[in-house]
Amino acid sequence: MKKLIISSAFIGRGRFVRQAGGIHRYGEVMLSIENSLGDLAFSWQVSQEQIPDIFKASVFNAVKRCFEINGSLDGFASSGLLVRILDGEFHEADSNEGSFMIATFMAISNALASRNA
Template structure:
């Protein structure tokens, strides 16, 4: 109900004020509230607090991994949206150069049009169309990051050209261009620290390796050993239970975001299969 929705909104915004790593947004298509955090355990605690402290009952879905998409090569691509009907038609036509940026580079747009091939008033629409397509992704529907787009040519029609036609032409160019520019899926990788009695060290390390983890180092601690590893977030679901049962409840772990890294093809295939 609307009252429950409002109550949940208040609870979530209070939790977000206390915890800067907790984010909230609404999925425009489904109307669902999406909460983002640092992993399964973090989200479990937040949902539990929402129910206990704020008396909010909500249907909670399974956690999802925040994948990203990017490109690995530079390409030049044409986007053309031209429709002729009886009356006024549509004419949007662009040439874009798409280039990969370093990790964390975000998005850059450059207007390199010469001689008015694309009139100035339509250039913001091209930029907007590129960003719209980037937010919805191309490979598997995840946001596209770390890309520079340069608008360097195109054409227009005195009567049929408008902002919408150029926006659509730009989205078409990005959709085709990304597939041509060696697109890749990026997965979040977590920095994981496990404190375990020495007797269980082999089991813990074996389990981390099975989860595609890379052990970075080890230290001694009063409780035994501290194992430091980097593990893809998608492989960490159920880890709290697994590490407890492997060590008879004697190990503990902490986890924080480290970086985004290219995911193997098998991860992308599994995602596409689920769609």
């Protein structure tokens, strides 16, 4: 399996907004993917006002699912990567765990797409 070599951080933002049948969902996550030593590592750099702690586990679980289910993402090994959660936004009534998982998946996808830009 190839190792993802990152010369500068890949930045991605995921914004999940759904309004259907009176049900509204919202979550936004901005993250970076960088080189690190050791296993897949996380850094939570947001305040309660940006993303409340209640959604922290959902964000981390989404990162783990992206990188660890197959031990790789997009053909690259997940070891030696640091994922920093840099920014985010929530809505008092419309945010939930699922919204933040989807927003995190989107942010990772956008970050990895930026490496080809």
